[in-house]
Amino acid sequence: MSQHSNRLASALAVALLALSAPWSDALAQAAGEAAPAAAPTPEAAPQAQPQLGDVVKEQESANEEAKASQERVNEIDDETQKLLTAYRTALAEEASIEAYSAQLKLQVDSQEHDLASIQKQLDEIETTAREILPLMQRMLDTLDQFVGLDVPFLLDERRKRVETLKTVMNRADVTISEKYRRILEAYQIEMEYGRTLEAYEGRVGEADEARTLQFLRLGRIALMYQTLDGKETGYWDNEKRDWVVDPHYAHAFQEGIRVAKKMGAPDLMIVPVAAPTKEKP
Numbered sequence: 001m002s003q004h005s006n007r008l009a010s011a012l013a014v015a016l017l018a019l020s021a022p023w024s025d026a027l028a029q030a031a032g033e034a035a036p037a038a039a040p041t042p043e044a045a046p047q048a049q050p051q052l053g054d055v056v057k058e059q060e061s062a063n064e065e066a067k068a069s070q071e072r073v074n075e076i077d078d079e080t081q082k083l084l085t086a087y088r089t090a091l092a093e094e095a096s097i098e099a100y101s102a103q104l105k106l107q108v109d110s111q112e113h114d115l116a117s118i119q120k121q122l123d124e125i126e127t128t129a130r131e132i133l134p135l136m137q138r139m140l141d142t143l144d145q146f147v148g149l150d151v152p153f154l155l156d157e158r159r160k161r162v163e164t165l166k167t168v169m170n171r172a173d174v175t176i177s178e179k180y181r182r183i184l185e186a187y188q189i190e191m192e193y194g195r196t197l198e199a200y201e202g203r204v205g206e207a208d209e210a211r212t213l214q215f216l217r218l219g220r221i222a223l224m225y226q227t228l229d230g231k232e233t234g235y236w237d238n239e240k241r242d243w244v245v246d247p248h249y250a251h252a253f254q255e256g257i258r259v260a261k262k263m264g265a266p267d268l269m270i271v272p273v274a275a276p277t278k279e280k281p
Helices: 002-034 045-149 155-169 176-193 247-260
Strands: 197-204 211-218 222-227 233-237 242-245
Touching: 045 155, 045 176, 155 176, 197 247, 211 247, 222 247, 233 247
Parallel strands: none
Antiparallel strands: 197 211, 211 222, 222 233, 233 242
């Protein structure tokens, strides 16, 4: 009985040991995790210091890279602003150039129109020359005839002017425009004679019979004369084509001389005027 009890107790003990083994390991592991870490040994301290230095170095390297990246971003931003400013300037210049080009086009169109007009005139200049030369010659002939039939005042000066024009007309080195200008100028001078008052000295007659007289011209209405001593007064009769002595105009002559020389105020004068005649059919 006692032996059987001992065997039963031993079997129970072995079973309990077998069941308690896994729980002992788990409890030991949990106890190990919950227990505070043991202080590093002198051999483990040097290993922790190199790991901390590596972390610091990596952080410093990251900071440097971030700084370099920020600087690059700043440079790109500055470059972008410069390009944007240049682009806006280019746009403004483009608008200005377009406006300038439009204005130049208008000027070019106008010049092309002028060139076409000038070319047309050049094409017609030969025809114009053929027509203007005979016209100028007729104008000169008419002027020469007019001076010969007009009241004989300043004859030497007027005849010389006509002869000069005849010489100019035959010169090839004088342009057509210059010839035409001189003929018109001579016509204008003759027109001025018809509305001016003039006193001058001149000679009448030829050779021994030539005399120096004082003349008074009132436009083309009257041409009077008086000797230098004032003893003889007369006028030109254009119908007779001769000088007529008439002392009745002596006083009027003196008054006219004073007015012509700006020595007196203009006033009414009695002068010989040819009576109008009926034109012959």
